[in-house]
């Protein structure tokens with residue numbers, strides 16, 4: 274445990290206690306000053322102000338101590354709050370990194386982002402303010418209550434009764450408010466998602482002139498946020514005046530009943546004691562008042578905390594298991610594998626597929642037939658619903674995840690690059706790769722030539738969208754990134770689709786010459802690049818409908834034949 278979590282909370286509790294006690298003492302002392310210093314002065318012919326001045330100095334000292342304690346408790350609380358926020362952000366991020374892919378399918382990016390922004394912000398506000406108020410409230414209530422009983426039991430009972438009524442009303446409204454605040458947080462997350470999506474798709478929106486439609490959709494979400502926020506804050510704002518007025522009525526009641534007690538002599542009470550009691554009543558109620566003021570922040574923060582805890586409760590993907598046998602031979606087998614992203618909507622059914630170590634295998638087929646899904650299952654982004662996949666005879670599901678993924682250099686259709694230099698991006702898969710290894714990977718991927726033509730070569734900085742590189746250049750870089758680890762298995766999902774045909778042909782030549790022993794799985798739409806594969810699997814509608822080498826498949830005159838005849842354009846289902 275770091276110092277923030279062990280030392281500062283104790284200091285805060287101590288300082289807040291000092292602050293609360295000085296607060297009570299000053300109220301009690303005022304009663305004493307009235308009874309023992311001011312009242313005697315009224316009957317003196319030559320008033321002696323000396324004792325009164327001394328008493329005032331004592332009160333000043335008590336106040337000063339209270340102010341000092343309050344200031345420092347706030348200062349320490351800032352450190353605690355920021356420490357907690359840092360931990361929450363760290364833990365959220367670590368948790369998010371290990372969430373299964375299915376979580377991101379169901380939750381838009383903006384929604385996930387809002388856990389780091391609106392939710393944690395609400396929590397920070399509560400921690401920085403409401404926690405101090407909470408501790409102050411408890412300590413103050415204890416000390417004030419004891420002092421009030423000491424002064425007058427009947428008046429204390431009166432305060433408790435009226436307080437109970439205020440609390441009861443407060444709780445009823447709070448219950449309704451909390452529901453609205455959760456809805457408000459959800460609407461905020463919705464807005465975040467919409468903005469995020471709009472920013473990502475800005476160019477597409479403009480190309481299709483969808484600005485107005487996007488604006489309308491945003492306005493609808495904004496309307497929903499307006500409604501939820503108005504409801505939530507109206508309920509919150511209702512509480513404060515209610516408590517304020519309740520409190521004022523309570524003062525008047527205490528003064529009235531206290532005055533009666535003095536005048537009738539039913540309960541012995543001095544004027545100074547009544548003034549002190551009224552002052553204590555105020556101190557007793559101000560924590561409740563503060564609670565009313567903090568209610569909006571607290572309910573919002575609790576809603577935020579709930580969303581954070583919900584995310585933290587999502588089970589993580591298991592990463593442990595048996596070690597992958599080394600050296601990896603690259604023998605892969607799919608045995609009767611079925612899969613669906615959404616229960617009941619089959620994407621792959623009864624896939625049987627065997628790839629020998631060192632084989633060059635192509636998977637082709639119609640759009641949406643499930644080719645990329647096979648790659649995702651190989652990377653264990655999703656668990657198979659039925660059947661099993663093995664690597665060198667070991668069940669994939671029972672293997673340690675990281676070594677498995679490292680053994681598979683995977684190039685996804687997504688050409689995402691990270692902000693950093695070209696070298697950083699190639700090294701992303703293998704941070705210890707030397708400059709020679711980086712260059713070799715780039716040469717194999719036909720990226721070296723264009724990189725050296727860049728003004729800063731391998732040191733050229735890229736932004737998170739991969740600019741200033743073209744889409745084709747980005748794709749070559751993603752291939753180099755996968756090759757930098759010298760993977761025993763290389764999996765390319767339409768990895769050269771954006772490269773020109775000459776470059777594409779050179780890449781395949783390079784891979785064939787330099788990766789003779791490695792297993793190669795290629796998903797391709799341009800069929801001329803995969804014709805000399807050892808084995809070609811043809812997919813349609815989530816099934817493998819044909820398999821064989823190019824010659825065998827052409828002789829069949831089936832789907833593969835049709836795809837080749839249509840100039841390798843597999844985007845359209847010819848059937």
Ligand SMILES: Nc1ncnc2c1ncn2[C@@H]1O[C@H](COP(=O)(O)OP(=O)(O)OP(=O)(O)O)[C@@H](O)[C@H]1O
Pocket residue numbers: 378614615620638639640641642643644645646647
């Ligand atoms: N994350 C997902 N959630 C739900 N359905 C999905 C998801 N990803 C893909 N699908 C669906 O699974 C099916 C197979 O998709 P997949 O991407 O594997 O096809 P593909 O053969 O690689 O297509 P393409 O050649 O167009 O890239 C499609 O019907 C697709 O809509």
